[in-house]
Amino acid sequence: MDGDKADPKEKLLSNAFLDLQRLGQNGEYDRALKVTNRILQLSPQDENAFNCKIVCLIHLSKFNEVLQLMQRQAALSKDLHFEKAYCQYRLNQTEEALATVEQAEQSYRIKELKAQILYRLESFSECLSLYRDVIKNTHDDYSDERETNLTAVVTQLQHMNVKNDTV
Amino acid sequence: MPPAMEPVPAKPLFYDLALNFVHFPALPEKTDEGSAGKHKGTGISG
Numbered sequence: 108m109d110g111d112k113a114d115p116k117e118k119l120l121s122n123a124f125l126d127l128q129r130l131g132q133n134g135e136y137d138r139a140l141k142v143t144n145r146i147l148q149l150s151p152q153d154e155n156a157f158n159c160k161i162v163c164l165i166h167l168s169k170f171n172e173v174l175q176l177m178q179r180q181a182a183l184s185k186d187l188h189f190e191k192a193y194c195q196y197r198l199n200q201t202e203e204a205l206a207t208v209e210q211a212e213q214s215y216r217i218k219e220l221k222a223q224i225l226y227r228l229e230s231f232s233e234c235l236s237l238y239r240d241v242i243k244n245t246h247d248d249y250s251d252e253r254e255t256n257l258t259a260v261v262t263q264l265q266h267m268n269v270k271n272d273t274v
Numbered sequence: 275m276p277p278a279m280e281p282v283p284a285k286p287l288f289y290d291l292a293l294n295f296v297h298f299p300a301l302p303e304k305t306d307e308g309s310a311g312k313h314k315g316t317g318i319s320g
Contacts, residue, residue: 124301127298127301128298128301131297131298155299155301158298158299159298159299159301162296162297162298165293165296166296189292189295189296190296193292193293193296196292216292216295219291219292219295220292220295223288223290223291223292226288249289249291249294252289252291253289253291255287255288255289256288256289256291258286259286259287259288262286263286266283
């Protein structure tokens with residue numbers, strides 16, 4: 108608790124973060140969650156550990172728990188817009204999810220999530236232009252799936268018989 | 275009498291890609307990885 112104990116605590120923490128990194132890479136989120144809890148017991152305001160805990164809970168489909176935790180820990184959650192919006196999206200709080208992504212910095216993962224939110228809200232025109240932006244500017248392993256989503260958007264637009272000059 | 279059957283369009287396939295981008299933050303200063311190569315930008319002649 109005092110200065111003399113700082114060193115072993117640091118050592119414990121740095122080992123715990125090494126474990127966390129490995130478990131995250133292997134997708135072992137149930138075990139990683141336990142490590143984040145251990146870190147947060149030692150160091151309750153650790154932003155990295157908190158962020159990792161939120162990620163674990165999402166991969167364990169505990170979306171309600173994430174939102175409750177974010178409410179209790181507002182300061183630690185202030186930059187986790189993407190994670191918050193994703194949980195709202197999965198809980199069908201779709202309008203709230205849209206509001207959350209609009210507060211966030213516009214990274215490509217935020218745009219990807221926003222496109223999915225707009226699809227669910229049936230704002231297909233806006234969704235289409237967002238997908239075009241994301242497809243043009245991302246180079247990852249998901250381009251096939253993204254093209255499939257684009258096709259779904261185009262299909263919905265045609266089906267709705269939307270007059271649409273942007274296509 | 276049941277209502278007449280009518281065709282409905284199939285729901286197009288739509289993937290949740292955002293979940294793939296839910297990942298841990300970079301944990302640099304917490305692990306020892308960065309410390310050895312910390313000054314790698316510095317040349318031998320300083």
